Amino acid sequence: MSVVNSGLYMRRKFRSTALLTLSVVAAVFGIDWLFFILGALFYNGFTSLDLKVFTSMTPPPGDDGGLANAIFGSVVMSGLAVLLATPIGLLAGTYLAEYGRYGRLAFFVRFVNDILLSAPSIITGLFIYVLVVYQTPASYGTKLCTAVLGSNCFMGHFSAVAGVLSLMVIVIPVVVRTSENMLLLVPNGLREAAAALGAPRSSVIRTVTWRAARAGIVTGVLLAVARISGETAPLLFTALNNNFWSTDLSQPIASLPVVIYLYATSAYEYWHRLAWAGALLITATVLTISIIARLLQPKRS
Amino acid sequence: MADAALVEQMLSTPERAAAVAKGGARDARFRALTFSAALVVVLVFIGVMASLIDGAMPAIRAFGWSFITSTAWNPVTEKFGALPSIYGTLVTSFLAMLLAVPIGIGIAIFLTEICPRPLRRPIGTAIELLAGIPSIIYGIWGLFIFAPWFQVHVQTPFVDAVADIPYLQDIFGGPPYGIGLFTAALILSIMILPFISSVTRDVFETVPPMLKEAAYGLGCTTWEVMWRVVLPFARTGVVGGAMLALGRALGETMAVTFVIGNDHHIHESLFAPATTISASIANEFTEAVGDLYTPALIELGLILFFVTFVVLAGAQLMLYALERRAGGAS
Numbered sequence: 001m002s003v004v005n006s007g008l009y010m011r012r013k014f015r016s017t018a019l020l021t022l023s024v025v026a027a028v029f030g031i032d033w034l035f036f037i038l039g040a041l042f043y044n045g046f047t048s049l050d051l052k053v054f055t056s057m058t059p060p061p062g063d064d065g066g067l068a069n070a071i072f073g074s075v076v077m078s079g080l081a082v083l084l085a086t087p088i089g090l091l092a093g094t095y096l097a098e099y100g101r102y103g104r105l106a107f108f109v110r111f112v113n114d115i116l117l118s119a120p121s122i123i124t125g126l127f128i129y130v131l132v133v134y135q136t137p138a139s140y141g142t143k144l145c146t147a148v149l150g151s152n153c154f155m156g157h158f159s160a161v162a163g164v165l166s167l168m169v170i171v172i173p174v175v176v177r178t179s180e181n182m183l184l185l186v187p188n189g190l191r192e193a194a195a196a197l198g199a200p201r202s203s204v205i206r207t208v209t210w211r212a213a214r215a216g217i218v219t220g221v222l223l224a225v226a227r228i229s230g231e232t233a234p235l236l237f238t239a240l241n242n243n244f245w246s247t248d249l250s251q252p253i254a255s256l257p258v259v260i261y262l263y264a265t266s267a268y269e270y271w272h273r274l275a276w277a278g279a280l281l282i283t284a285t286v287l288t289i290s291i292i293a294r295l296l297q298p299k300r301s
Numbered sequence: 302m303a304d305a306a307l308v309e310q311m312l313s314t315p316e317r318a319a320a321v322a323k324g325g326a327r328d329a330r331f332r333a334l335t336f337s338a339a340l341v342v343v344l345v346f347i348g349v350m351a352s353l354i355d356g357a358m359p360a361i362r363a364f365g366w367s368f369i370t371s372t373a374w375n376p377v378t379e380k381f382g383a384l385p386s387i388y389g390t391l392v393t394s395f396l397a398m399l400l401a402v403p404i405g406i407g408i409a410i411f412l413t414e415i416c417p418r419p420l421r422r423p424i425g426t427a428i429e430l431l432a433g434i435p436s437i438i439y440g441i442w443g444l445f446i447f448a449p450w451f452q453v454h455v456q457t458p459f460v461d462a463v464a465d466i467p468y469l470q471d472i473f474g475g476p477p478y479g480i481g482l483f484t485a486a487l488i489l490s491i492m493i494l495p496f497i498s499s500v501t502r503d504v505f506e507t508v509p510p511m512l513k514e515a516a517y518g519l520g521c522t523t524w525e526v527m528w529r530v531v532l533p534f535a536r537t538g539v540v541g542g543a544m545l546a547l548g549r550a551l552g553e554t555m556a557v558t559f560v561i562g563n564d565h566h567i568h569e570s571l572f573a574p575a576t577t578i579s580a581s582i583a584n585e586f587t588e589a590v591g592d593l594y595t596p597a598l599i600e601l602g603l604i605l606f607f608v609t610f611v612v613l614a615g616a617q618l619m620l621y622a623l624e625r626r627a628g629g630a631s
Contacts, residue, residue, distance in 0.1 A: 015524060019528075023408075023410040024407075027412070029404065030494050033494070034427075034491070037438070040446045089338075090338075091338030099335060109339045112346045118549065119548075126599055130352035169349075202332070232435070232437045240587065257437050261558075279441050
């Protein structure tokens with residue numbers, strides 16, 4: 001009797017085939033769910049989507065409407081958050097990659113940043129709530145803010161500024177992490193060549209390393225945009241919601257995720273339709289941005 | 302020698318000295334700028350802790366440690382306890398991990414060993430893209446599509462089937478609402494699945510082909526190679542990735558809030574409505590009035606931050622160790 005036909009061999013082969021089949025089943029099962037979700041989203045989203053979604057304001061109960069103010073609010077808050085947080089994140093990432101590298105402080109910053117990166121976003125919302133919204137008129141922060149901004153002071157109540165701040169707290173760690181990673185990919189030869197030409201270190205970083213890592217840094221920023229465009233929890237208690245078109249950053253402002261949350265949990269059928277339309281818009285945005293980011297991403301060695 | 306001295310002399314002009322000094326000053330400024338940006342990150346972290354403690358202070362003073370062990374949740378009498386929320390958070394995350402880890406590893410094995418080569422990249426990319434879909438999408442799908450389907454096609458027959466079996470009738474008993482603890486755990490597991498499988502796949506791909514080939518050469522079956530060579534080699538990465546997913550599951554808000562039912566009672570049945578820390582905060586925060594309601598919710602947030610911090614810090618330290626090992630090996 002040959003080895004190949006022995007009981008032990010057959011048993012092992014059977015075991016292997018059975019368990020691998022099981023992992024195929026797991027894969028098919030797992031991936032199916034994800035496609036069910038996208039399928040349901042696209043079906044319900046597209047059947048609910050019409051021009052009015054983009055042109056009308058969010059309706060009160062019993063009325064017809066769209067999501068125009070929520071779309072506007074989301075774009076404004078996400079745009080401002082990314083615009084303000086990117087320089088901070090890029091500079092901090094530069095510190096980690098160029099100056100700190102193996103230092104104790106850099107290790108600590110990296111660790112804290114990674115914690116912030118995966119910390120629950122609802123915590124971010126609570127943080128800005130306590131820092132901005134929860135302030136009383138008598139607190140020093142509010143007095144200072146009123147002195148500087150006058151009637152536009154955003155402390156002490158829900159506002160678009162608070163929403164922007166909470167989104168910034170989410171964007172900064174993402175940009176720090178990706179820009180550090182991308183700067184570390186830049187070959188040291190480039191830095192050395194620039195230094196040998198007599199360029200000061202700050203010029204080397206700004207004109208050589210940043211430029212070499214540009215595609216990767218842009219990818220990081222895009223990923224951050226994708227990440228915050230669906231964030232709901234932090235906006236719930238910072239920007240709150242607003243049924244009207246608002247451009248005043250010191251006032252509450254509507255955003256797509258919050259409107260989806262409020263409308264989906266309501267009892268009205270046409271609010272549910274609007275929630276689906278909004279969900280489709282967010283998913284389409286996130287997927288488009290992620291795909292662009294993926295195309296830009298430099299190949300890792 | 303003479304040449305070097307000449308070059309030295311030519312270079313040491315006042316203009317050059319001025320340029321070097323200017324460059325040096327600019328360097329120092331730029332370094333300080335990047336350093337302060339790095340400090341911002343640390344300040345944000347400290348700010349999160351400080352503001353949560355500050356905001357929760359009235360509740361901490363009023364309830365002390367009993368906040369963690371009390372099951373009371375009464376906004377009218379201002380008696381608050383975190384136990385039902387903590388229970389819900391831990392149970393949903395545990396069940397979600399129980400489902401998602403084996404399936405996620407299965408998907409990773411499928412992608413690295415079984416899947417036909419031309420399909421690997423598209424399927425892998427699709428899974429990574431799905432990991433980026435916002436949680437509110439999973440929430441709205443769970444509420445409108447999954448929960449009604451689950452109620453009719455799974456819960457109702459299941460509750461009937463176990464109605465006379467001891468223990469099981471308690472764990473899966475009660476009216477089938479569709480929404481509840483178990484539904485939330487299922488949605489959560491679907492949500493963290495892409496995350497676990499893409500991390501696991503990445504770690505599997507770092508296993509040197511030589512190791513696998515050696516095992517195959519000894520006559521191992523594919524499964525034996527996976528189970529005895531690839532998994533042990535990738536263990537740290539898989540556990541680290543799973544812990545990151547656990548951190549996500551513990552703090553997940555929207556996917557859970559939609560389907561858990563927000564009930565501050567601990568029920569025996571897994572099908573019953575419940576609540577988690579994040580769902581309580583999201584559901585009740587904007588309606589909270591009174592001196593202790595909002596601080597109690599912020600204290601819930603503080604507990605969540607502490608728990609996720611421990612989990613995430615553990616995950617990070619494991620992944621750093623892995624990186625160091627990978628760096629040393631190459």
